[in-house]
Amino acid sequence: MKYLGAIFLCFAFLACSNDSAATLNSSSSTGQGGSLARFTVVGDYLYTLEVTTLKWFKAEENGGLTPQGEISLNEGQETIFPLDNLLFLGSTSGMSIYEISSTGEPVFRSQIDHVVGCDPVVANDEFAFVTLRIQSCAGLFRPLATEDVLNIYNVQDIQNPNPVASYPMNDPRGVGLAGDVLFLCEGANGLKVLDISDVNDVSTISQLTNIHANDVIVLNDKLLVIGPEKIIQYDYSDPANLVLISEINL
């Protein structure tokens, strides 16, 4: 009887932990945004970012939204990037990491400051990649820094992200990750395809200079690139040689 009780407890615990996991990894069908996104869905929750506020809402079965709460943030919040149950926020003054609890609440884990610039962020389990666009970005509140860069932070310990490396770029904007390849938009300067297999020695695999690239979405087999006037799709199975699939230009 004692054993039965223990087994029952065990099941109860399992069921419980499954439930809380299910909240985040529900069967909801969601899409994929670019790195400049300010709205994102994780599980049953919608997160929206404004300049100084992160708000979140529970998405109900009928499509309705129930406001859950909001967090006041430092000025200049620009982008939100979801990775599993983490949210990476890019702001003009740094990158912050929030962990989503089983109730959908984003819990602050860490923040890392950098010089002022415009900065989307993407991340994998090990590293976060942040572009800092300074040359053509705001110098509103603080003096301008000197250089456009790609910053890489080690985020294995989300409580304590560490700068790993920094590379000069030319008007960097949106970024997208595909395994060891990082696609980096440089506005009117085009698109760079970078090898990030060694973050201490990032190299350029290829580069397109004849397009205007503001942001990317990396799909399994193709890359969507958005500029102010068109959307271009590439096959990136050979990162050294992106193959044009089509252009949308109305």
Next chain:
Amino acid sequence: MRIFICCCFFALLLNACIQERQTIPAEVIGLAPIYASDDWQDIQILAPQSIENLGKIYYKSPFIYATERGRGIHIFDNTDPAQPKAEAFLQIAGNSDLAIRNGILYANNVNDLIGIDISDLADIEVVERLANIYQVTGSDFPENYIGYFECVDPNLGQVVGWFETTIREPECWRE
């Protein structure tokens, strides 16, 4: 805190910008005014529209969504990526962002957050509207806001709200 508004248009006229400006950014996230029209809450599916100034991109197979600054969302059918087809234009005034979950497209509509059932593009339905979620109220300049914004053009009518977007070479700001 000292707050002042500085519009370079006037500054040029008066030659009296309070503070010497640093470099005006070519592109920056800021606010743009929404001018009064009675139908800003009117969400509609329209025929495909020409692209003018694309903002955000979103993908939910088989469709590509791309926002048109402050006006709505272009929807392209990407079933054949070699020949994506312009499917429709979803008119949402004051829109800059979107996300999709279970056939519902969530978007900002001026200061409201709305949910649109897009499972049938020929028959969309606004299933949620949370009013004044985004606190940028209408006036000649955005209240309680610090940063760049697009100068108000009084010829375009009364300002009913502000929306966040990428603005180019802004001539108005507040600090």
